[in-house]
Amino acid sequence: xxxxxxxxxxxxxxxAEKYLKTGLLKWKPDYDSAATEYSKAAVAxxxxxxxxxxxxxxxxxxxxxxxxxxxxxxAKAYEQAGMMLxxxxxxxxxxxxxxxxxxxxxxxGTPDTAAIALxxxxxxxxxxNPDKAIQLYQQxxxxxxxxxxxxxxxxxxxxxxxxxxxxxxxxxxxVSLQKEKSIYKDIENYPTCYKKTIAQVLVHLxxxxxxAAEKCVRESCSLxxxxxxxxxxxxEQLLEGYDQQDQDQVSDVCNSPLFxxxxxxxxxxxxxxxxxxxxxxxxxxxxxxxxxxxxxxxGNEEDDDYAGGLC
Numbered sequence: 183x184x185x186x187x188x189x190x191x192x193x194x195x196x197x198a199e200k201y202l203k204t205g206l207l208k209w210k211p212d213y214d215s216a217a218t219e220y221s222k223a224a225v226a227x228x229x230x231x232x233x234x235x236x237x238x239x240x241x242x243x244x245x246x247x248x249x250x251x252x253x254x255x256x257a258k259a260y261e262q263a264g265m266m267l268x269x270x271x272x273x274x275x276x277x278x279x280x281x282x283x284x285x286x287x288x289x290x291g292t293p294d295t296a297a298i299a300l301x302x303x304x305x306x307x308x309x310x311n312p313d314k315a316i317q318l319y320q321q322x323x324x325x326x327x328x329x330x331x332x333x334x335x336x337x338x339x340x341x342x343x344x345x346x347x348x349x350x351x352x353x354x355x356x357v358s359l360q361k362e363k364s365i366y367k368d369i370e371n372y373p374t375c376y377k378k379t380i381a382q383v384l385v386h387l388x389x390x391x392x393x394a395a396e397k398c399v400r401e402s403c404s405l406x407x408x409x410x411x412x413x414x415x416x417x418e419q420l421l422e423g424y425d426q427q428d429q430d431q432v433s434d435v436c437n438s439p440l441f442x443x444x445x446x447x448x449x450x451x452x453x454x455x456x457x458x459x460x461x462x463x464x465x466x467x468x469x470x471x472x473x474x475x476x477x478x479x480x481g482n483e484e485d486d487d488y489a490g491g492l493c
Contacts, residue, residue, distance in 0.1 A: 187230035194223035195239065202246075217246035217255070224262065237266035254295075257286035261299055268306050277303045277314065288325075297325040301338065308345070316345045320358075327365075336365040343381075347447040352389045359385060372405050376413035377444065383417055384451040387424060390458070396421055403493035414493060416440050427459045 198219035201212040224239035244259035264279035280303040287296035304318035323338035339362045346355035363378040379402045386395035399417050402408050416435055423431030435441065436452035443449070 184230040184232075187226045188232060188235075191223040191226035191230070191232070191235060191239065194219045194226065198223065198242070198246075211249070213246045213250040214252075217243045217250065217252075217259075220246060221259070224259075224266075228266070233266045233269040237263045237270070240266060253286050253290040254292060257283040257290065257295075257299075260286065261302075264303070264306075273307055273310050277307045277318070280306070281318075293325050293329050294331070297322045297329075297334070297338075300325065304341065312345050312349055316342045316349075319345070332365050332369050336362055336369075339365070344445055344447045347385065347451065352385050356382065356385050356389065356394070367405065372407055373411075375402065375405050376408055376411055379408075380413060380417060380441065380444065381448045381451075383420065384448055384455065387455055388451055392421070392424065395424075400493070409493045412440060424455075424457050427457045429457050432457055 198216040201216040201219065204211060220239050220243035224236045224243060227233075227236035227239055240259045240263035244256045244263065247253075247256035247259060260279050261283035264276040264283065267273075267276035267279060280299050284296040284299040284303070287293070287299060300318050300322040304315045304322065307318070308315040319338045319342040323335045323342065326332075326335035326338060339358055343355055343358040343362060346352070346358055359378055359382045363375050363382065366372075366374045366378060379398055382398040383395045386392070386398065399414070399421065402414070408414050416438060420432060420435040423429075423435065432455060436455055441449060441452040444452070
């Protein structure tokens with residue numbers, strides 16, 4: 183079966199080359215017919231698992247389409263050539279060709295297809311070069327956002343955020359999460375805004391920036407329904423425990439289902455969160471014996487930022 187498909191592919195290659203030849207009675211190559219034959223050859227080689235030959239056929243198809251000024255079809259062929267390189271484990275070359283295809287889609291005026299190609303390139307390289315994948319997902323998000331396809335854009339920013347957290351690029355992750363949260367707010371998906379607030383707080387606490395974490399919660403208080411949500415209550419408990427250096431309280435919150443069933447990278451942040459000072463609780467001021475506290479007397483009552491909640 184494979185041998186038959188290979189022979190079929192070679193026949194189509196021969197036909198394509200014939201269409202490209204010129205002579206006394208044929209002054210111009212027939213790029214359109216050649217592209218069709220190269221495409222048929224590529225499919226035959228692909229079915230025979232001859233990915234190198236399939237890649238070459240797709241590449242020649244793309245060049246023929248380019249000569250014919252058919253940019254969309256050329257981009258499709260370059261993208262397919264890239265996927266053949268992926269099958270050959272040549273991931274970096276694969277991404278390069280898929281990015282080339284994406285640029286051609288943009289030039290052709292089909293940005294949605296360009297974004298889908300960039301997303302595909304990100305998936306190809308994600309496990310080998312996460313930094314490159316982050317860049318590709320951010321580019322994809324920008325294309326979708328420019329087309330006002332916010333749901334698709336925020337999904338791409340989410341992929342980038344998770345990889346940034348996984349790579350411990352927490353400063354950039356904080357910025358990316360804020361971008362996600364802003365878009366979810368724009369499309370009025372408030373429950374997801376709550377979850378992004380939790381992710382933000384965990385990232386900021388791992389950055390040792392308690393002030394930024396608290397600010398995220400306070401800003402979210404303006405979101406409809408946040409004050410009454412379990413997310414808000416849990417975050418207030420978390421920040422209180424962190425501020426009071428109460429590791430038990432922090433661990434209890436981070437081990438709750440609300441935190442444990444988040445996206446894996448954020449759940450890991452919760453489980454690994456340690457309070458400053460090694461978990462030694464702050465000591466409350468001791469009232470000297472023989473002196474009774476006078477309710478409301480200044481200096482005798484410990485201020486509690488959490489008594490009325492952060493909101």
